[in-house]
Amino acid sequence: MKIGTVIRCCIFGSLVFLLSAGCCIADADYAEDMGNEDTNEILVTFKEDVTKTQAQRTIEKANGDVEETFLSAGSKTLVVSHETKKAQAAAISSLEQKPEVEAVQPNYHYTLDEADSSNDPLFPKQWNLDYMDVPEAWDLIDKVKPKSDRKEEDRVIVATLDTGIHYEHSDLKKNIDVSNCISVTGQEEPYRVYKRPRFSHGTATGGILAATSRNGVGMAGVAAGNNNDLVSLMGIDVFHEEGYHSQASASTADIIKGIEYACEKGAKVINMCLGHTTGDLDLYGQVHDDAALEAAVNDAVYNKDVVITCSAGNKGDSRPWYPSDFDAVISVISTKQYTNSWSRDCKAKSSSYGAKKDISAPGKSVYTTELGGGFRKGGGTSLATPAVAGVVALIRYVNPQLSASQVKHILYSTATDLYKTGYDTYTGYGNVNAYRAVAAAAGVNIGKQTETLSVAKSVRARSAGAHSIRISWKKVPGANGYWIYRANKKNGTYTKIRTTTDSKQYSICDGGRKFNKTYFYKVVAYGTTKDGKQAVSSGSKIVRSKARSAVPVTKTGRLDYQTIRLSWKRAKSADGYQIGRASSPNGPYKLAKTIKKGGSGSWTDRRRKPGKTYYYKMRSYRLYKKKRYCSEWSESVSIKASPKTPSFSAKKKNRSVVLKWKKTQAGKISGYKIYRKTDNRKWHLIKTVSPKQKYYRNRGLKRGVRYSYKIRSYKKVKGKIVYSNYSKVKTRRL
Structure with a gap:
């Protein structure tokens, strides 16, 4: 039952001996629906031999959206939502007839048994x-x-x-x-x-x-x-x-x-x-x-x-x-x-x-x-x-x-x-x-009643220069900020070196460090509970680093189906770089190139296997007394050896759309494939054109309809086709 009583506003006057409310009592609906939330979700349990893909297709045919998947008594169960109760009932009726479905029922919601809870509407x-x-x-x-x-x-x-x-x-x-x-x-x-x-x-x-x-x-x-x-x-x-x-x-x-x-x-x-x-x-x-x-x-x-x-x-x-x-x-x-x-x-x-x-x-x-x-x-x-x-x-x-x-x-x-x-x-x-x-x-002992937050995860310490170290971590739910502690030994005395007051700040740079000296760090989150209490996490995992040269930030790009380019901006205090390459994200990474210059730059990795994905890491190094002191390895970046992704323009012309793109260097691709869809329908291949062609005109279109297009290039190599990534989608309404 909903009660919607609107209360008019009054202003309490201030005075001396003043009524210290000094407040304006705002308009408010003083009561609201206290009933349970309804749900249009159902639970669908599939038989053991049904794959995830098969289950997904069955749900799609029943016009449902999968919200969650879990195991119940060893069987795969999906939480499926529907827009209305009517759609939910229809889905249950339909799914009960499917041979691959073990069981289907509404996802009932339960409430706490709070017989003594307050019944005051506000x-x-x-x-x-x-x-x-x-x-x-x-x-x-x-x-x-x-x-x-x-x-x-x-x-x-x-x-x-x-x-x-x-x-x-x-x-x-x-x-x-x-x-x-x-x-x-x-x-x-x-x-x-x-x-x-x-x-x-x-x-x-x-x-x-x-x-x-x-x-x-x-x-x-x-x-x-x-x-x-x-x-x-x-x-x-x-x-x-x-x-x-x-x-x-x-x-x-x-x-x-x-x-x-x-x-x-x-x-x-x-x-x-x-x-x-x-x-x-x-x-x-x-x-x-x-x-x-x-x-x-x-x-x-x-x-x-x-x-x-x-x-x-x-x-x-x-x-x-x-x-x-x-x-x-x-x-x-x-x-x-x-x-x-x-x-x-x-x-x-x-x-x-x-x-x-x-x-x-x-x-x-x-x-x-x-x-x-x-x-x-x-x-x-x-x-x-x-x-x-x-x-x-x-x-x-x-x-x-x-x-x-x-x-x-x-x-x-x-x-x-x-x-x-x-x-x-x-x-x-x-x-x-x-x-x-x-x-x-x-005189009742209720303990200290301390509130806690989750421990900061993914804490890392990385060299940020000859005399600085960057400490980073992932967001802790409920945190208002973070305390960062440092020690000279892992089991030594940790001193708070920084307090962050921005809940969205997840890294700091610790400057003034000695070159090549090891420092140890941990992060503590502090925040506020939903009922206004201060809360603090335990200390994070201890991490270490040495101040040498900064870890470089690496970007990747493809030149053609077998050529990959890496680029980077200058890393602080760097005299050079080393590049590691692997065929899987976990390595092993083998040294592929040493760059003996410390500035921004790029490197081209040629003769890669078409269609294969490669993984790269970089680190910088600093020369001191003719010896190399390397930073930590960067995060890995990956890229597939494939044709360059095309970019194109789309313009309306009468009852047609004209697509134009730049011609690719001869021999680098075997052609282009053009795809189209209207409104919320599926994508369809509408045309394959030669590598020499630079435009395509899609004729005979209907007025008032939205048409979306995307293109990808491809290369035939030893009987196999290697595709580029899809271009950005361009949409035009006639």
Whole structure:
């Protein structure tokens, strides 16, 4: 079933004490087809005596495309795809009648038995939960403290000081304490329970923190857990409605009242997505009194053991931001759905950062709740900070005895490292990791939880000159870059000599090496997993090389049916070259020619056997004290001794196409064969012409039809015909 509910866009205003979302919540279809993918594939098993070619022909006649071949119980089985279900059914019916077919059936697709998986429509799109390992944390909590052992009073009370929460939202009712959804703005106790808030910001932060999980509605909040019995959410409104838009709508006094009320009602976590810069004025025209607010924060944290999370701000720079920069609080940076966890660009561009910021959480393009009962995608530190508050609540649920300082230590020490190892000013200690944090709080040993990449393959070290060596390797899936290490002995100490940050760079040149000295190398890949974790491969196979002269790059070409030409560009530090030739790719290669010049050049290999394929390798050498020091051999290149491939032009002329080519030297070929096809049909030989002919006119063609042509030359040698390669195809529409 497809649900396509389009949610309108709203913009959260920025303010001082500013709502730190600073975000535009984008339009989004909040649910999509969650059904299984259908398949039009079939499995066809052939009898043992059927060849691969015969099987392929049978499939082609059934209008199928072979996607994969494997052995099943010793028999050859093909995975065959069809464009439609109707075509699939027809193919099964047809193939069942074939004597060469042992069995045929649909290629059924199976799914995991996940009876307890979330049924919230937006859950599959909540990438932020995966980046924080939230589902794993919930499962661990269920093991540490089974549902049967839980009591209502075990819930951790979490207060969010914001614009108030729409507590009648269908996805917030389960985890919210309506009696403590009050407004303190300009009031004295007893504070009143507000009705529906005017502004959406508080509802958005509340959704990230505690939206109901597994209720078949919308999304899931970080602290919801599998059973919605871990937290009790208070929505305290500290913003004046009349000043909401003015960047000065929450005063120091009202925020302090909100903190004191939360502490009085037993809150163990306070979340504040608001802030201001030094010298800003409040709603009453007074400079924000940081000393008074910091004193209230310090009292809550150090005397009442409350953990306070604050948004780092959305200025995109490192300017001061309060209360985020107070020492007692946890300052939260926003990250995006990055694919490179080793780059500082994993931080959301708009997020503030700096030495006073502590930790990160996903906050760009994440789903949350909104006024009116809907769901929206938004971004900003206001959507990152409640995620950290939610993880703090999970920690305090599994271990209520932990002090605020111990909770902070667990958060920082278990975070998913980003950018630089350990703390850095762009991401703090890294992305909060709910699973590791809950495990640490509960005293559960889950191991180091390291992620690995595949080992770099096809690593090679080749001389690149008298004082340089080139190291190359093949791409490692998921790699963001590579570390290259060097040692003077195979079992010696390897030192990192280079870090590549381009995932598409697969070689480096190590300069400044001693001539003819052996060096040893290995390559390590580093990258990012699909859920945002840093991953590193093991070291590659160790390779060695000596700095001598560069390995030459060789090209081949044919002059005629028995003459082959090799060419190359000058190899660095080369004084000459050696050419090896073989009749198979694995050799043996015999020395065919020594070139005593170090520049670019070519060599013609004559009197080769027509129709035979030859393989060549080259290496350069450097002369030092009258002795030759050779580079490694190049990669082999191959070419068949055959006539030169013709090139031609094709021009339309009335209802014909005229093909023209250059005449080949007399005796080098026996003639030309011309082929044609129309649209998607097969190629057909339409004409054989003599070696003296230089053109051919194909007459009697139909207008509106596309005609394609290709040509090859041939030579008759001792009763056999040796063909050139086909020319490039030329197509003309009449």
